Amino acid sequence: MKKRIVAYKPLPDDVMAWLREHAEVVEVDAARHDAFVAALKEADGAIGASVKITPAMLEGATKLKVLSTISVGFDNFDVADLTRRGIVLANTPDVLTESTADTVFALILASARRVVELADFVKAGQWQRSIGAEHYGVDVQGKTLGIVGLGRIGGAVARRAALGFNMRVLYTNRSPNEHAEKTFGARRVQLAELLAQSDFVCLQVPLTKETHHLIGAAELKAMKKSAILINASRGQTVDEAALIDALKAGTIHGAGLDVFEREPVAADSPLLSMNNVVALPHIGSATHETRHAMARCAAENLVAALDGSLASNIVNREVLKP
Template structure:
């Protein structure tokens, strides 16, 4: 009897064919109320799950006694209780590497758009407000030569540093769990504590994961250390930031602006004050949202799942303690 794989993410025809050739496949096309009911109904017979953007907590996964693997189509794993999965010997995999460059592109797009007020001024033109040459009240700020501060120096942090150092001649400051000599040598970067980075960087960019230690890391105290000309960029996770403190820092002029691809609550509430601020560029969590990258992520997730259900160690195994080999 074929094993049962439950998908809560659409795949390309080619990837679907690969799974359907070996497994019974259930596709849940939308994660609305009906889709969540379909997921709960499918869990008792499921051997593997593949998807993203939903929190799979123990109370839900307790409904899946046969579950062997979860292939997450993402890098972040904050939607999973890893200790619980490991205890049950359920393999959790993710999709690192394939979205590194694309997410770093998004980060730099937000740096440029926020510094040069691209969205605000494009809307001015669209609304017919461009009647004469713009003056100082519409000027932006330079990016080249400014100090780039990166909080979290993993793969995406390194890709962001590469763009800043080689493309824009930016001095690079970074803060992470420990110094990274190779990063310092390649990008002429300087390791420093978080307070120093917040005080000295012109652009403060978050690329770190959401954990118990990082949740709420950038709070009112952190914003108070930034300078009025600072621009804040978040391509990490929304909950790393105290959003109320961010809004107050923007309103008060404590910082110049913010480029945000992630938020405490997603989708962002329509009445969020962030949407009323000209000095905010807000995008709908598009870090990896290109045709090429999303297909590469899905392909990586499928390969992880195929390996796990074949009794092989997946290439991108998150919880090594769950491995039975």
């Protein structure tokens, strides 16, 4: 008898067809909360993304053994609760590394060279003469990049910075990244030193209790006035109110943001009216190729976990212990 899977996010046709070969698939719109919760109660597994799954939603879902998220981040789940229930949580950490690193570097370049602001300047018909110093940007090549969290994506950003733009790379991490140090000349430092020396401060950390508002007023004040903050990790790693104040006051030069404390960001957010802010709609991995690969990876994770053969991409590996 086939296992029952709830798909709460639209999947590519070929991925859905592949899943149907291995399981009975029930498609549910997660926005219909009651129907979604009811479907989980009858499911062996579920696949999706961008929806917060609370412990209350899982009460009575006694058959549920696997949740497979189409993302690398897993802050939409109470991992400890899933482990207590014996539910495996799988994610997709590898397939989005390069496309997300591309987005990070796009933010660095766009923020430094004022790409969005000046593109709008041209489109508005304001380019009437050669531009002057009031429209100049700042160099990226040869500058210092500080990466907070040198994991997969941070390492890919460091490679682009060191090999492509001759940048000096500083980083903070729970443990040394020997590959980055040997290959890209990255140097591990304390956060205070990274903030004080970096021309660009790039956040590449997951959202945890420890990283919530990791960057606040004190950290922003510790940065160079000429520095640019880049965040393509999770919005709540930055105290957004403090960032707005710092940008208004000129405490830092600018920001490139793919994530916000609340998403979608409010249309009246002061961040959206600032010329020194580049704001993107959380597109880190949003390419046709990468999103397809993520969906396929999540589907394979789910099927393998249901038959007990999944060996990688497990967030709460302790759930497998006897």
